[in-house]
Amino acid sequence: MEDEPKTLLVTLTGKDRPGVTSSIFGALSAAGVEVLDIEQIVLRRRLVLGILVTAPRDWKKLRDVIERTAAELDMSVEVDRGAGDNRSRPGERSHITIIGSPLKASAMAAVAGRIADAGANIDRIERMARYPVTALELHVSGAPAEALRPVLAAEAVRLGIDLAVQRESLHRRGVRLIVMDVDSTLIQGEVIEMIAAHAGQEAEVARVTEAAMRGELDFEQSLRERVALLEGVPASALDEVYASIVLAPGARTMVRTLRRLGYRFAIVSGGFSQITDRLAADLGIHFARANELEIVDGHLTGRIVGDVVDRAGKAAALREFAAEVGVPLDATIAIGDGANDLDMIEAAGLGIAYNAKPMVRDAALTSVNVPYLDSVLYLLGISREEIEDADAEVGIVTPAPLLG
Structure with missing residues (x-):
C-alpha cells in the first residue's frame, strides 16, 4: 500500500x-x-x-x-x-513442536506442506534439542490450532515423528499443573505384576493387565480380579517392589526442571497408594491418588479399600487438583499410556499419549514415542540447553541421554 x-x-x-x-x-x-x-x-x-x-x-x-x-x-x-513492517498473518498463532529420532528432511517437508495447505505461515523456527532426539519449535500464524491439530497429528503418525500443536496463550508461560499416570509412564513396568511375582501369579496378572490397558476389559472388574490373585502376599513385599522400581528415563529431570518454574505435579494411578505415596515423596510431587491395598495381619487380603481409581476417577482427580491449584483446565497437562488414561488426556489442555497403546495414540492429538519422559519439556518451549544450564547452576550434571 x-x-x-x-x-x-x-x-x-x-x-x-x-x-x-x-x-x-x-x-x-x-x-x-x-x-x-x-x-x-x-x-x-x-x-x-x-x-x-x-x-x-x-x-x-x-x-x-x-x-x-x-x-x-x-x-x-x-x-x-x-x-511495511514484519507483521504476522492475521488469525491465531500456534506453537508446533516436532520431535524425531532422527528427524529427516522429508518429514519437515511434509509438515511444512500441511501447514501451508491450511493457509498458515511459519514465522520462526527454533531448535529445542539436538540430542538424544532432535526437537524443533515452529511459531506459526494464520490458522487456528484446532484446524492444524488433526491434520498434523495424522501426518505425524504417517511420518513416524512426534508432534504437538498448542495455541499461543499466556497459560503456556504461567503456572501449570501436570498430571501423570504412573505404571509404564512415570516408571518402567507395572507394579501389580511386580507384586504378583511374589505370589507366583505374574504371567496371569500381566495377561489381564495388557487386555485392560488395550481397553478390552472393564478396568475396575479386571483390577479386582488381579488384586484377588495377590491374597496372602506379605506386606513386606511392597518394600522390595518399591526398591526395584526404575523411573522412566528423564523423569527426575522433567520434575526437577518444571518445579523450578513453579509447575505443580500430580500422579494418578490405577495402581496402589502404598507405592505412589512414596514415589510422590521421593520426587517432590504435590498430589497423589491411587487405589489402596487392604492389609490385615501383615499380609495382602486380595481386596481394595474404598472406591477404585479408574478412567473416570483419573479425570475427576485432574479437575480436583486443578481447582485446588487454581488453574483452568486449559493450563493442565495429562500424560498417560493406557485406556484408563483417555478421559484425563481428553480433559486436559494438553493431553499426551506417552509410548502408549495403539488405541490411546489414535485418540490423543499429541503423542511422544521416544523413550525420554523429559522430551515433554520441549513441548513446553524449554530447550535442552536451558535444562543443562539450570542444572549446572546447582552442580547437577545432566546425563546424555537423559536417564534420571
Whole structure:
C-alpha cells in the first residue's frame, strides 16, 4: 500500500565472530533509523542476521555504508527496500513442536506442506534439542490450532515423528499443573505384576493387565480380579517392589526442571497408594491418588479399600487438583499410556499419549514415542540447553541421554 512506511531489510551472512552485530548497528545508528525487527541465528558458526529498519530519505547512502561495513567484516550483505513492517498473518498463532529420532528432511517437508495447505505461515523456527532426539519449535500464524491439530497429528503418525500443536496463550508461560499416570509412564513396568511375582501369579496378572490397558476389559472388574490373585502376599513385599522400581528415563529431570518454574505435579494411578505415596515423596510431587491395598495381619487380603481409581476417577482427580491449584483446565497437562488414561488426556489442555497403546495414540492429538519422559519439556518451549544450564547452576550434571 502507498501509505505504508518505507523500510530496509538488511541480511548479513558469513562467519560468526564477536563484534559483527555491533559493527552493523554502528553503521545504522549514524543514519538515525529505527529498529522494527531483528532475527539472528548461528548454524555451524555461520551467522545469518536479518534487521528490519525504517528507511531514511537518502537510503542509498546508508546502503553504501552497510555494504562497506560488511566488506570490512568479510561478510555478504543484501539491502532490500520495501514497504511495511514484519507483521504476522492475521488469525491465531500456534506453537508446533516436532520431535524425531532422527528427524529427516522429508518429514519437515511434509509438515511444512500441511501447514501451508491450511493457509498458515511459519514465522520462526527454533531448535529445542539436538540430542538424544532432535526437537524443533515452529511459531506459526494464520490458522487456528484446532484446524492444524488433526491434520498434523495424522501426518505425524504417517511420518513416524512426534508432534504437538498448542495455541499461543499466556497459560503456556504461567503456572501449570501436570498430571501423570504412573505404571509404564512415570516408571518402567507395572507394579501389580511386580507384586504378583511374589505370589507366583505374574504371567496371569500381566495377561489381564495388557487386555485392560488395550481397553478390552472393564478396568475396575479386571483390577479386582488381579488384586484377588495377590491374597496372602506379605506386606513386606511392597518394600522390595518399591526398591526395584526404575523411573522412566528423564523423569527426575522433567520434575526437577518444571518445579523450578513453579509447575505443580500430580500422579494418578490405577495402581496402589502404598507405592505412589512414596514415589510422590521421593520426587517432590504435590498430589497423589491411587487405589489402596487392604492389609490385615501383615499380609495382602486380595481386596481394595474404598472406591477404585479408574478412567473416570483419573479425570475427576485432574479437575480436583486443578481447582485446588487454581488453574483452568486449559493450563493442565495429562500424560498417560493406557485406556484408563483417555478421559484425563481428553480433559486436559494438553493431553499426551506417552509410548502408549495403539488405541490411546489414535485418540490423543499429541503423542511422544521416544523413550525420554523429559522430551515433554520441549513441548513446553524449554530447550535442552536451558535444562543443562539450570542444572549446572546447582552442580547437577545432566546425563546424555537423559536417564534420571
